Amino acid sequence: MFPRLRRTLSAVLIALACLLAPCGTLAGWAAYGLADTGRYVAAMAPLADDPDVREAVADTLGTGFTGPAGPAGPAGLAGLAGLAGLADEVASGPVNSTVRLFVQDAARSFTRTEAFHEGWDTANRTVHAAVLRALRDDGAAGRAVTVDLAPVTERVRDRLAEDHVPFARRIPVRHTAVTVLPAHEADRLRKGYRVLDVAAFWLPLAAVVFAVTGIAVAACRRRAVTAAGIGTALGGALLALAVVVGRRLTLAELPGAVDGPAAGAVYDALTETLRTASWLLVALGLTVALTSWLTGRYGHRLHRRRAPARAAPDPAPTRPTRTRL
Known part of the structure; x- marks a missing residue:
């Protein structure tokens, strides 16, 4: 019963960590990327x-x-x-x-x-x-x-x-x-900015804490590490897909007076860092999962090869026989 409880708790914590990872990345990009004047101007400069x-x-x-x-x-x-x-x-x-x-x-x-x-x-x-x-x-x-x-x-x-x-x-x-x-849009964005400012710090921290705790309480830590890596990669892929879908929705909701190709270029420039971060999550998750899987597979083979050698007893030394004259 206790191992089953550990497996369940580990799965829940790792799932939460994998969900919070892309959300924290999104919040961090908005709070520390879009909300930084220098980075914003640097991102917009090539559009000239x-x-x-x-x-x-x-x-x-x-x-x-x-x-x-x-x-x-x-x-x-x-x-x-x-x-x-x-x-x-x-x-x-x-x-x-x-x-x-x-x-x-x-x-x-x-x-x-x-x-x-x-x-x-x-x-x-x-x-x-x-x-x-x-x-x-x-x-x-x-x-x-x-x-x-x-x-x-x-x-x-x-x-x-x-x-x-x-x-x-x-x-x-x-x-x-x-x-x-306008005043109503500024008030709405002000509330969202306060939420993002808090989430940009706590969401990544919570994702790391949940992942480490989930791996620590797991009955099989190697499988927990593999699952955390795969979940992180899936979260990064979903974030990259959300950026693509968000681009289509944003351009579809623009008024007719706004130039579509120009707005698309602005969207791509602003989300370039977010796209890079999402693919970094994919690469990091796959690397962790693949390393854990390879370590477990070839580690077991090496352990089985060395086991017979350690188990075989050393042959007893033979004593020379004496011949009676």
Whole structure:
């Protein structure tokens, strides 16, 4: 009865450890990856060279310049393009097709410059820092998250001036509050952030404790180690599958105005670390399981080969016989 209880308890603890391992990895990625401004900006920086992202940014800028919202439209990226002076002239009157095409071509050309790269990094850093401050501030409940993109405009203007772009110094820097997250979305994300912040520490720790305890109480520890390795590998594979499914669901729920390929590129950049961590779980689990299995199999064979040699008694020494004369 006691060995059966040990086997049951070990199986439950190892199963819990295998379930918590991918959950802890997900929480750690969200809390220590997405919530770190430096890592976020580093993950987003290569997207400035992505064709789909540049095309989406150029379309957004062109729409902001030539649309009815004017240069300070919902996207708030007129200054980021470094063409705010042209946007003022365009927005002041009716826009014909020739001017619209000119602005869109100018926006596409701008996305290939170093000024766009600097503006892209600065904008991502500014927005991410503002969102992170709002999520960590309990007193910000009920308030929308807004940012002032004037520093971004100023950085782009200075870069364009360094590149000797005509009239770059005449680009105005406007202090305009741009809404990044509405109040209800910010409140919902704030609650989720607090949960992730706690789970990112306790879930991995609980997974390790459950796994070690389950192996320690097991009637056969080698089989328990093998089961823990296989379960960890399955958890990593499920996490990798969840990333793929999450990508499809995220892109399917986007509004029609959002560019799908660009959003997919952003999703892939943000989840690259999570995908790597999930495959590391698979590799770690399979390595542990295979090592435990090989050790048990060949260890038993070696033990059986050595057993007869240890069991065989040493032959008794023969005494010389004496011959009587």
